[in-house]
Amino acid sequence: MHSSVTSLAAILGLGAVLLALPHALSFSQQEILVFLTINVLVVASYRLLTLTGEWSLGHVVIMGVGAYASALLSKRLGVYVPVSMLLGAVTAAMVALALSFPLFRMKGFYFLIGSFAAGEIIRLLWKRFRDPFGGPKGIKKIDPMPDFDIGIYAFDFFEPVSYYYLALAVVGVSLWIMWRIERSPVGLTFHAVHWQDRLAEASGVNVRAYRTLAFVLASGFAGLSGALLAHYIGTINPNSFDVEQMVFVLTWTIVGGTATFYGPILGCVVLTILNEIVLREAGFEQMRPLIYGLILILSVLFMPKGLESLVRGALSWQNARKKKVGETQATE
Amino acid sequence: MFAKMFKDGLTRRRLLGSGVAMAGSAAAAAVLPRTAFAADKVVKIGFLAPLTGPVAAWGKPGLDGCLIWGDWINAAGGINIGGEAHAVEFVAYDNEYDPTKARTGATKLIREDGVKFIMMLGGDTWPGAQPVADRTGMLFSTLLPSDLSPDTTTLIAPCEVHPIYNVTGVEWLADNMPELKTAVMCAQDDALGLPSVATYLAAFEAAGIEMQDDPLLFDPATTDFAPVVTRLISGNPDIVCLDTCYADYVHPICEQLFQQGYGGQVISCTADFYQQIVAKTSEEFMEGFVFQFPDFDDPALNDENINFRMPNEFYAEYASRYGADQWGAVSWEYASIMDLWKAGAERAGSAEPDAVLAAMKEGGTGLHAFGEADWWGKDLFGIDNALVGNWPIVVIEGGKATIKEFRSIPEWYAKHGELLKKHMAAYGQMWDQRS
Numbered sequence: 041m042h043s044s045v046t047s048l049a050a051i052l053g054l055g056a057v058l059l060a061l062p063h064a065l066s067f068s069q070q071e072i073l074v075f076l077t078i079n080v081l082v083v084a085s086y087r088l089l090t091l092t093g094e095w096s097l098g099h100v101v102i103m104g105v106g107a108y109a110s111a112l113l114s115k116r117l118g119v120y121v122p123v124s125m126l127l128g129a130v131t132a133a134m135v136a137l138a139l140s141f142p143l144f145r146m147k148g149f150y151f152l153i154g155s156f157a158a159g160e161i162i163r164l165l166w167k168r169f170r171d172p173f174g175g176p177k178g179i180k181k182i183d184p185m186p187d188f189d190i191g192i193y194a195f196d197f198f199e200p201v202s203y204y205y206l207a208l209a210v211v212g213v214s215l216w217i218m219w220r221i222e223r224s225p226v227g228l229t230f231h232a233v234h235w236q237d238r239l240a241e242a243s244g245v246n247v248r249a250y251r252t253l254a255f256v257l258a259s260g261f262a263g264l265s266g267a268l269l270a271h272y273i274g275t276i277n278p279n280s281f282d283v284e285q286m287v288f289v290l291t292w293t294i295v296g297g298t299a300t301f302y303g304p305i306l307g308c309v310v311l312t313i314l315n316e317i318v319l320r321e322a323g324f325e326q327m328r329p330l331i332y333g334l335i336l337i338l339s340v341l342f343m344p345k346g347l348e349s350l351v352r353g354a355l356s357w358q359n360a361r362k363k364k365v366g367e368t369q370a371t372e
Numbered sequence: 373m374f375a376k377m378f379k380d381g382l383t384r385r386r387l388l389g390s391g392v393a394m395a396g397s398a399a400a401a402a403v404l405p406r407t408a409f410a411a412d413k414v415v416k417i418g419f420l421a422p423l424t425g426p427v428a429a430w431g432k433p434g435l436d437g438c439l440i441w442g443d444w445i446n447a448a449g450g451i452n453i454g455g456e457a458h459a460v461e462f463v464a465y466d467n468e469y470d471p472t473k474a475r476t477g478a479t480k481l482i483r484e485d486g487v488k489f490i491m492m493l494g495g496d497t498w499p500g501a502q503p504v505a506d507r508t509g510m511l512f513s514t515l516l517p518s519d520l521s522p523d524t525t526t527l528i529a530p531c532e533v534h535p536i537y538n539v540t541g542v543e544w545l546a547d548n549m550p551e552l553k554t555a556v557m558c559a560q561d562d563a564l565g566l567p568s569v570a571t572y573l574a575a576f577e578a579a580g581i582e583m584q585d586d587p588l589l590f591d592p593a594t595t596d597f598a599p600v601v602t603r604l605i606s607g608n609p610d611i612v613c614l615d616t617c618y619a620d621y622v623h624p625i626c627e628q629l630f631q632q633g634y635g636g637q638v639i640s641c642t643a644d645f646y647q648q649i650v651a652k653t654s655e656e657f658m659e660g661f662v663f664q665f666p667d668f669d670d671p672a673l674n675d676e677n678i679n680f681r682m683p684n685e686f687y688a689e690y691a692s693r694y695g696a697d698q699w700g701a702v703s704w705e706y707a708s709i710m711d712l713w714k715a716g717a718e719r720a721g722s723a724e725p726d727a728v729l730a731a732m733k734e735g736g737t738g739l740h741a742f743g744e745a746d747w748w749g750k751d752l753f754g755i756d757n758a759l760v761g762n763w764p765i766v767v768i769e770g771g772k773a774t775i776k777e778f779r780s781i782p783e784w785y786a787k788h789g790e791l792l793k794k795h796m797a798a799y800g801q802m803w804d805q806r807s
Contacts, residue, residue, distance in 0.1 A: 068480030075472055164591070167561055170800045176562040177806060180499045198507055200479075275471050275499030279562070282593070316476075325466050326423050326432070 058208060062201045070200035072316045076309065077207040078268050081214055083292050083304035085261035088218050090298055091227065092254045093234035094151050097286055098139075098159030099262055104281030105162065106132035106263020107270035112172055114183040114271070121185050125210075125267035132263020133256045135162075140252040156283070166278045178277025185271050203272050210268060214261050219301060221257065230254050295339050297346020306347045415451060415458040415723050417710065418481035418490035420474060420501065423466035429619045429644050430493050430515070431466075433698060434706035438462050438491075440689050441707035451714050454721040460710075463487055471500025478504040488723040489713050491706050494519040495563050498527070511725035513709050515702065518567045520753035521803045526725060529749075529758040530712045530732070531705045531741060533781065535568035535616055536752075537763035538641050539575040539788070540779035541662050544765040545611070545639060546579035548776075552610040552637055554584050558600055558625070559615035561589040568616035568641060570795040576613075577795075578788040584609050597621070601628035605636075614640035619700070623649055630657045639663070643768070644700040650771045661768040665701040672764070672775040680708050680741040708741035712759070715739065733757075742778060751789065752796070754803040 062070050086099050110128030113119040119127065139158050146154045166173040173179070185197040185206060195202040221227050232240040233250045241247050270276050296307020314335065319328045343349060419438060421431030442460050450457040463485045465477035474497035481487045482504065492498060494514030505512050505526050514520075517529035517536070545552060555576050559565035569587045576583060584607045590600055604612060612629060614622055622640060629638065630653035643649065643663040650658045666673065668687035673680065680686070683704070690696075690703055716732035717723050732738060733747050738759045745761025762778040785792065796802050 066480075067483040068476050071476040071479050075476075174806075175800060176566060177496070180502075180806065184503075198503060269472070273472050273475055273500050274503055277471075277496055277563070279496060279592070280471065320466075325464065328466070329424050 059205075062204050067200070069317060070204065072312065074200050074204045074207055074272060075269075076312045077204060077211050078265050078272075079289075079292070079308050079312065080305050081211045081265040081268070082262055082289055083296070083308045084215055084218055084301075085258045085265065086289055086293055087298055087301070087304045088221070088261070089254055089258035090293070091222065091230040091234060092251045093237070094147070094251060094255070095290075096255075097152055097156035097283065097290075098162075099155075099258070100281045100283075100286040100289055101159035101162050102132050102136055102259045103262040103266035103269075104166070104276070104278075105135045105259075105266065107266030107276045107281070108166065108173060108179070109263070110267035111179050111182040111270045111276060115179065115181075116172065121183055121271055125264060125271065128267035128270075129260045129264035132266065133260035136256045136259030137252070140255050144248050144251055144255075159283075159286075163278045163281065174277070176278060178275060178280070179270075180275045182270050182274045182276070184274060197272075207268055207272075210264065214264060218257075218261065222301060226250075226253070291336060295336065295343075295346060297348035299345070300348045300352070302351070303346050303348035306351070310347060413450070413456055413458045414461050415453065415717070416461050416463050416485055416487040417713070418478075418485065418487035419462050419464040419706070420467050420477045420481060420490050420497075421464075421493040421706075422469040422497075423464065425468045426618060426620055427469040427493070429700055430702050431469075433644075433694075433700040434491075434493075434702040435462070435464050436694050436698070437686075437690060437703045437705075437707040438710060440686060440693065441710050445710075445714070452718050453723050458723070460714075467492075467497050467500075469493070469495070469497055471497050474498070474500035475504060477501070478510070482508050482510050488717075488725065489513070489728065491709055493702075494529075502527075509725055511729050513713075515705060516564070517749060517753055517758040518563070518801060518806075520749060520755050520757050521806065522754040524755065524757070526729065527757060528729070528732070530738065531709045531759070533749075533758050533760050533763075534564075535571040535641060536760070536785070536792070537664055537781055538568060538571050538616075539578070539784045539792070540763050540781060541639055541641075541664055541765050542572065542575035542579050542581070543779060543784060544777060545637065545662060546581060549637065553582060554607070554609045555581050555611035555613055556584050556588070556604050556607065556609040557613040557615055558588040558590060558604055558617070560592045560594070560617060560621060562592050564616050564618075565589065566799050567796065567801045570799040570801050571792065572613050572615060574788060574792040574795045575784075578784075578791055581611065587615070594621070595624075597624045597628045598632075601625060601632055601634075605629070605632060605634050609636060611637045611639060614638065616641040619644040623652065626658075627652050630654065637662070642701045643773070645697055646768060646773060647697045647771070650768070655771045658768045658771065663766050663768075663773075664763060665773075666764050666766045666775045667696075667699060667773045668704055670773070670775045672778075677743040677762075677778075678741065679739040679743065680704065680711065704741070711741070712738060746782060748782065752793070752803070 062073055065073060082103055089096055089099065106128040109131035110124040113124040113127055114121050143151060143154050143158060167176050187196050197203050229245055229250050232245065233247050237247050292308040292311055293304040295311060296305065297303035315328055315332050319331055324331055419435050421434060422428050423432050423435065439462065442462055445451060446459050450459045463481055465480055467474040467477045478490065478501040481490055489511050491513045492501065494516035498514060498519040501512065509526055512527045514527055514529050515532040515534060517533050520527060520529060557569065557572055559569050573583065588600060588604055612634065614625060617625065622643060626649045637660065639662040641664055643661060668683040673683040686704065690699060712732055713728060716728040720727040720731035736747050738745055738747060740759050740761045742764060743762045745759045747756045748760040749758035750756050760781050762780050764775045765777050765779060766773050767776050797805065
């Protein structure tokens, strides 16, 4: 009872902080906050995929599938933007389902390379077919999210604060669904497929089906993040979803750690703040790639289990301290 | 400067370079009108271009050039706006050639830094900044007029009308080397490469030069250019055209052309840091290489029609601060845009974007760096927001870039405009074809 009250209070506290956060930031930091929120969904969905032990190099391209689908549906067919975003997510999931047939004939390193190749094929298709994808210049003037007024707050989605609230709601719900999936029997089976795939198979688990399920679910959420991005900046092109962006996602995931749900999110938040705010504000604008790279090397050398290991260390230290205080009081 | 000079070792070349640069600074202070300005009168100009990453070669040297321009203008008393002298200050934001960062940068520059004008490279990054421009009415400039369309009313291309000026290089080649009859072309398949491909195709067709094959479009992620070059020169063409390849492609392609024994003519839009290409190949191989961007120590730039102030001194100062081998295509371009903006602001008596824009376009002509030019572009871009006039043809001779001639872009267009529109349309590059 006490524990659940504490958890609820923590969640409410976090929610209040997240709602108030943009008002404590400058205009450009509000913009960065919008992109950071969207990227949190990308890394969290990437972790969902890695639960089954497979690492993909095509996740950002799948995000792009959602972005392109949503942009085209709203621009060409006049689909209402919130609906087109959901359809973008569904399209990304369907593309992932189609790709799963050849890709899950491979495992491990081969899957990694296969996913990269599949992603590049999709990117080349965007470039090759100017109609409807716009070729190398991509799609511009993508319909924005329509503004609306709820009485106490008028949402103007050009403004980063309004779009942040939209993204926060979408990402919050998505994270909650992913959290529930991971805690469900399906999520536990994902872990089993990762760590004991032969044993799981011997127990009657269809390993390939579960890998496909994780891939499709993760891709759906990635597609949703792509749609959120597209309708905010109003333009997308194949370079927005290239391997360089994928390297960022991998970096956030590795530096954050994948053992916990919050690990990759922590990596994304810390590294984005470092790269986009701290180093720019400190006057190291043109040296950012150098310093960023150095920090990555150091973190991998001295924090091989990721930033999440710091949090876990702090939590276990706190628990041990509480236990010790409890024992002392009991002795007295 | 002196600390750096002594730290790196004093050489005759460095001493002479510094001497010329100092003389240039002194001359700038003497020649430019001097007025006193209060310290609190500052006009801020935004610089929103890639300063890191693969496209940094078309951003960073431009910022370096602007800093020289700013120092010279401030030393000469600043910009006279409405009877008051204002110091100029550049505020830079590295957009990494990413539209999301362009949007963030535009927001920061306008809403936090209070800039009055923003210079961009354009291309992939302009659509990210465009909603901010539309909402705020801020005046932006681009080096890539393919960003222009009827609804980009606050976007101007006052310096570089990429890639239209490339026609002058091909026309010059055809006039001076009529024995060259066949050509091949390669380009990266992106927003910079494709309009340039269409332009070169029109220029070659107008010049009666036959294309041996369709343009070879390679992916921007390409790093191994050996197979590209092997295929390119397999038909032994008279001309190899490198289109508007980034410096990261021009260098390895030239190396491959050299290593695979190509002995024909090479033409390119840019040859940034060409001294490094000469070092990697040979002076003989690079002899006669045609491109479009001069070094500003060229005596031809002292012609009375040139509006860029003290180009030779500017080059000397640039070489002194950053090294001659860091001079690139854009080193002078953003500074030349600032010349136009300064003249517009002084004429308008205001730094407000709409007033400066109206003053800049007054009379339909402007003083472009290479001579008087017209505000033009409705035919091709749907809006007359590009300043078009003469452009130089540059040839490497004895390992040094040399201006051979200035040619008129409007004159070429008057004769062959339909050809250009045909090829632009074929590549989906007309303003009404862009999605």
